Amino acid sequence: xTTLKEALRKISSKPLSEEELExxxxxxxGFAKCLLEMRQxxxxxxxxxxxxxxxxxxxxxxxxACSK
Numbered sequence: 001x002t003t004l005k006e007a008l009r010k011i012s013s014k015p016l017s018e019e020e021l022e023x024x025x026x027x028x029x030g031f032a033k034c035l036l037e038m039r040q041x042x043x044x045x046x047x048x049x050x051x052x053x054x055x056x057x058x059x060x061x062x063x064x065a066c067s068k
Contacts, residue, residue: 001025 004025009016016024 001029004028 001022005018005021008021008024008028
């Protein structure tokens with residue numbers, strides 16, 4: 001938390017109070033958690049779609065197209 005507050009202090013265009021820095025750090029942490037959850041959800045959705053396409057015809061045998 002301290003590192004985040006220091007980073008916010010350095011990039012801020014105006015001096016911030018400790019309360020403002022604390023609130024900003026909490027918002028950044030919440031934002032990062034949200035991004036990580038979104039990434040995980042996307043990964044899960046992509047893996048489900050891949051598995052469904054691979055397993056779509058599982059158990060069916062392939063029939064070769066032959067001329068008779």
